[in-house]
Amino acid sequence: MLRATSRMANIKQQKKRVETASRQRLENLRYRSTIKTLAKRLERAVEDGDTELVESEHRALVRTIDKAVARGALHRNAAARKKSQAARVLAGAEA
Numbered sequence: 001m002l003r004a005t006s007r008m009a010n011i012k013q014q015k016k017r018v019e020t021a022s023r024q025r026l027e028n029l030r031y032r033s034t035i036k037t038l039a040k041r042l043e044r045a046v047e048d049g050d051t052e053l054v055e056s057e058h059r060a061l062v063r064t065i066d067k068a069v070a071r072g073a074l075h076r077n078a079a080a081r082k083k084s085q086a087a088r089v090l091a092g093a094e095a
Contacts, residue, residue, distance in 0.1 A: 028073035
């Protein structure tokens with residue numbers, strides 16, 4: 001019978017890789033979570049109608065998305081999609 005348990009490596013280098021992968025996974029999660037938060041803040045700023053806040057939130061969102069792509073936390077096509085969505089939200093604020 002097969003068991004679905006995760007087993008820890010018993011080779012020293014593999015233990016290090018498991019730790020590294022875990023740290024990287026958490027950092028990637030932080031990037032993705034921050035992008036979602038910034039997107040919500042942009043939408044809220046558009047609803048409030050504050051143009052300065054909308055511009056700064058959009059800039060912060062695009063910058064974070066670009067950093068996530070450079071870091072490898074986000075695929076470039078997913079980043080392009082998210083930036084396009086943010087641009088549509090921004091265009092809605094200007095209309």
